[in-house]
Amino acid sequence: VVPDPGAMAVTGRLELSVRVRRRSEAALVRDARAGDAEAVEELFRRHWRGTIRAAYLVVGDAAAAEDIAQEAFVKAMAALDRFDRRRPLAPWLHRIAVNRAIDWARARRPEVSTEGERAAPPDAAAGLSEELVRALAALPADRRAVVVLRYLLEYTPGEIAGMLDLPRGTVNSRLRRGLDELERRLGERP
């Protein structure tokens, strides 16, 4: 199929930025359900970064984070007809991505270093110090996920409890322990 670039020029980026970007999220979800690819693109644009960053901080592996975030979007788009569009989309996406990231991190075998060599550090995130990446990576996956949801994505403990199907007290205790451990590890820096 040879697309008609003339038609695409008409519906190009400029129009997308003005018309689609003004739509509310509920309208975008409605249009995406009706088959509008532009609406999907705009939803993707709004939520991609938060989703991949959360996945990355939980798994510490850029390639895996990309797969997880992509999978979350694909799943979400496939299930849009079941989504209540009066609700925000982000918690739903983040719930899928973070739960998948926890599974991935749990299933991953610990890195074994050969004698005299250090285990490979997690991929360095742009804008984050290596020591913080290491300190986060040292937390258990479920604790790390709670910390990421709270301090990267700014969800409340109650919302996190709902996303991860946990009692709120468990979320609070994981947050406390996570912060204590991070403080201890970061305090060890020279």
Place this chain on the structure above:
Amino acid sequence: MTRARVSAARDPHGARTRRRATARELRAALRDARAPGEDAAAGRALERVLEAHAAAPAVAPRRRLRPALVVAAILLAAVVAAGLTSPGQAVGDWIRDVVAPQRHVPAPPAQVPPGRVLARTGGGVAMVDAGRAGRFGPFRDAAWSPHGRFAAVTTQDLLLAVTPAGDPRWRVRPPAPPRRPAWSPDGFRIAYLAGPQLRVVVGDGTDDRLFWGHARDVGPAFRPGAGREVAWVERDGHIRLADVDAAQLLWRSPATVPPGTSELSWAPDGNRVLAAGRNRAVLFDLRAPRARTIRAHGLAAAAFPPASGPPALLVRNAGRSEIRLLGAREPLISTNGRYAGLRWSPDGRWLLTRWGDQWLYVRRDGRRAVTAPAEGDPLAWTR
């Protein structure tokens, strides 16, 4: 008892205070955190998401009203609007929302492929990052380093290495105006032309020297995966291949390049090199004694992809232009108008050409094309 004392009594070891401080520090650190390669990943993921969305059945909007009810609502709105401006406006908005036609035909996606493109414009070189253009500098030619951390650029007198922000790191002043720089795959050498000379400089700007005295005005090209072996076109029209460190000639093409050749394009395996001129291209195989000629009336450019696959050809004929892969029966795209230049994306999934005042991105499988306002002639594309 003061508030501080109460707090101290509840938190005798200061744990809560320390946690708050850690939380503040963490929140500030995470605010600027990015996943490595998240923008490049976005381009790949969006394609997959759009494919999944296109494969899913569309769901008709639930809001459906009988025509009679709609008419009644419109009348009601008109009546209310006549008497009460503000509520009338509100009802009018509601009516418009209810009766507005839904879009059932998906619009074509308009996502520009990711990466940074250096382009020659009237005022110098511009850098276009994911569709957004920025001025790079008053340069003539430009080439990205292998990982896109620097660009080699030329002015009337100078060859410079500049950062993506356009800040110079070093400069050399060759004896003649420099042009057509090219980086070695490891980033440690730059070959370029200056007058009739082929010159080579170390990647940190040191040891700039003459390498070959008589070269044609065809951009030199380092052989992929072979250390520091550069190919250029000699004055007699034959391609030469040499190791720039050992100063050792390795190969001379059995035939000359076609007239009009301005670039050499290596296959990613490093065994074949393509020279495209007017109406024909010649494909040289270093392991074969004879070259293969590809004839195409109106051929204007040809380039191998950075990963495996056949080269792409740009052909202009009778007011139309097309891009096709060598050996394919159908073009990837064919339209009226004139395409200029042909560049592959770093991942080999897209081709870029200028089409009048538009940049035309064509996916390698021909199933998608995207246009964006042109920012000059594309010179180099990196991640």
